[in-house]
Amino acid sequence: MSQQAETVAAEPSNGQTESLSPLRLSLRALRRHRMAMHGFRILVVLYVFTIFADFFAPYHYDDQRRDHSYHPPLRPHFYDDEGNFSFRPFVYGSSYTFNEYYQRIYKQDPSKKYYLRFFARGHKYRLLGLIPTDVRLFGVDTPGRLYLLGADHVGRDVLSRLIYGSRVSMTVGLLGTSVSLIIGLLIGGISGYYGGTIDLLIQRLCELIMLIPGLYLLMILYSTLPPGLSSVQVYFGVVFILAFIGWAGLARVIRGMVLSIAKQDFVTAAVAAGLPSWRIIVRHVLPSTLSYAIVAASLSIPAYILGESALSLIGMGIQDPVPSWGNMLQKAVNISELAQHPWILWPGFFIFVAVMAFNFVGDGLRDAFDPGSVAGQQA
Amino acid sequence: MISYITRRILIALLMLLAASILGYGFMKLAPGDYFDRLKQDSRVSQEYIEKERVKYRLDSPVYVQYLAWLSRFVRGDFGYSFEYKRPVAQLIGDRLINTLILNIAAITLTWLVAIPLGIYAAVHQYRPSDKVLSSISFMGMSLPHFFLALLLLYLFSGELQWLPAGGLKSVDYDQLTVSGKLADLAAHLAIPVAVLVVGALAGLQRIMRGNMLDVLRQQYVTTARAKGLSEHRVIYKHALRNAVNPLITIFGYQFASLFSGAALLEIITSYPGLGFLLFNAVRSKDEFLVMGGFMMGALMLLIGNLLADVLLAVVDPRISYS
């Protein structure tokens, strides 16, 4: 038990423990959870990429070079063929020939050196959507091309598309979870608090939605989207489709918690004081559910990322040319293509990393907020 | 208990009905129908398309179509697939077995390994073996199915060429001996089952471990030790029974996902199962097939839920449904 400062009196040997609010205690516990902090740092890096995608990506996501179809990854060199050292790394140009299957075989051409430049000029864009500029973190002079992670089937740089792809994959989770969290909180709160017929009906509705096999519903919902939507509209369409399924699960969890909270005395006191129901729900009951809700939400973000990736992978999500880590894997489904050009699998690895990072953070949050675990207790 | 079950079944039927309306409604929301694609094929005449449309009442209002479908569905007539030109029930039946094999193999393997691993991890909490296991299962849970599938396909099928790239049977299946057939099946099943198991195993093992830890903290475990019981008995007789209870519900849900759980995996590995079938059906707007598969999935989920509740009541004496 932590002691109040007064009773400790003149005891220098006792540790002076300040009294901390439950929120501060939880945050402290979270910070001590090593894996959660690792996950958090990874997420920060990914989100920086998301926000400043144009800056970090050497090429625009639809910058095609059809004659560089499936170009293998180029490694920058510091030593050239004759053993000369140069501080600036460079890549060789490449040339290709066709083999008997009409596949391209790429060879490096040491006669053409393209130096890597930092803060190079590339395709124009708007920084943060406002400031027009064309400075990118690095690049090579034209006509050289930098394919640090190889190129896809129409010669687009995989690394650039990965960075641009983070804009979809990393935000889908946050957006979708926020939407379903809000809906889930409201509906779960109402359902749990009022009970009776409302509760019964809402429960049946949630069960109904959760009854329908997930992927089928997603596919069916996707096909309801009218054709000819812009990519942004498709994106929001996908988000809402995912949230449509997601809120039901959250609402059930919230309802369960509200049911037990509503029995507690402080709620009875609020009712006795004459507060209107909605006020009680929003200001008294729901905040108690908030910690669990946050944990549940953070653990469901990976589901959204995976859901969007799965949809895009089978062609029912974000469409080309807008990259998402899911739709970049479409060609990988063809095993012979994959075997010859394994670098197209990179997006899958990034999905893995992002999901794992979110899981770490969610785990840490759960340990920090859970009053039963040691990590969540202070003193 | 019996009345409880009957009540649940009645409610379940109502839910199925509601689900069918929901599903049918959404499906019809999508503009167009199967025959739109045929329009593009110049060999097919307009009159044929129109005739087919009328034959299947695609020109009637939606609710009429729904009622027609429903009246046939409850009599066991699931309709006819436009694409495959066979009765839906037959198609589903064929593919169903494949999906069942896949999922049953995966579930069995998962449970066989996860329970002992979970117990082991709980008993050895905080020791290095527990931490290693914890990290591995964490990664396993975060690994996207499709990524793992593609990775395994690349490694074992592409590079090493040990395993086939997809499908269920090799071309020369029928000429193989019995053991050859079994080996062939196993080789084809290996990657899909491995992917399913990895994901489910990690999660289940963690839950088992968590439950065991919770139970081992309980007072009645100390009581058992105070009676002089060996640690082995304490764990396997007293703790395990209580730790497994919450898993019963999970088993019910896994059962429910027997039909629908592996859809994405089937698509990627070209496994001829129900999921793959229905994916194509949705894409081509093969209505009756879509509804047939949809209802199967919903039905399995309902059965799974009911099964989970019944099992729980049987296993836990504290729960009684009067």
Place this chain on the structure above:
Amino acid sequence: MGKQEATRNGTLLQVQGLRTHFLTELGVVRAVDGVGFSIAAGKTLALVGESGCGKSVTALSIMRLIQSPPGQIVAGRVLFDGQNLVTMPESRMRKVRGNRIAMVFQEPMTSLNPVYTVGNQIVEAIRLHQGLSKRSAWQRAEELLAQVGIPEAAQRVRQYPHQLSGGQRQRVMIAMALSCKPELLIADEPTTALDVTIQAQILELLGQLQRQTNLAILLITHDLGVVASVAHHVCVMYAGKIVESAYVDELFANPLHPYTQGLFRSLPRLSEAKQRLEVIEGTVPDPRAFPSGCKFHPRCPLGRDDHRCQTVEPIRREVKPGHPVACWKAPGYQPGPEVDPS
């Protein structure tokens, strides 16, 4: 090691200098930090103190039920019938648990396994230690239930814990504990979770069983009323140490340690017209950061400002015969070698 006859009268259990520490990531918790007492057959020793003073840990240490990690008995001896339980190999210790020393816990709600019948759990102990056949064991279980005052024992024995009331569950616990005719019963707050009326019945039952079988009882409680009604000898515990011990009449008549005095003062008395309940100021100290000197001094009206009390920890010394106390301010307290009560 055979079972002793019930008529033997010597010291059955002797605890000397017991220290049990827990290593947590937030520090070392000295839950039990030098505890000694002894119990004779047929007698009841009450271990009294507020929650958190280490009473339960003492009991679990005697039974060697401390989870290690993170806890460990770091020093001391527990002599039971001449053998040191602390160093006994686990396989032999298991023959002692439930068989010669039995334990009853505080929470009847959670002390019984909910998925097995009551009879099953009693039979388990019987068959383990006494090797009876299934039929005889079940019969014995039924007899035990009747003996502890559960009506309709034949039906009850096949019921599950959740079908019984709290008081009945505690009786079942007692039946289970006594099923193998132990010589020592450790009862950790056996009545705290029960109604006052049931409490009286349970205590009555324990007394009766003690008289019938010459059972020694270590009773852990924070309730002085319980102590008054059943104990022969009392040890008062604070912050992991025993600060005072005496025969029950002597202690009630003449409490010497300020903590004990505070406990008595805080008992509400109906006969007096008082406005406020007396409390002992302050709270139980954090076991990871005990005060220096006498651990009670921050809360002690006598020792709060005394330099010696603040810096040097007093040890137990007999101030009167059979009445050791650990307090610099106790009348007649002389520094010297420590005394464990007999």
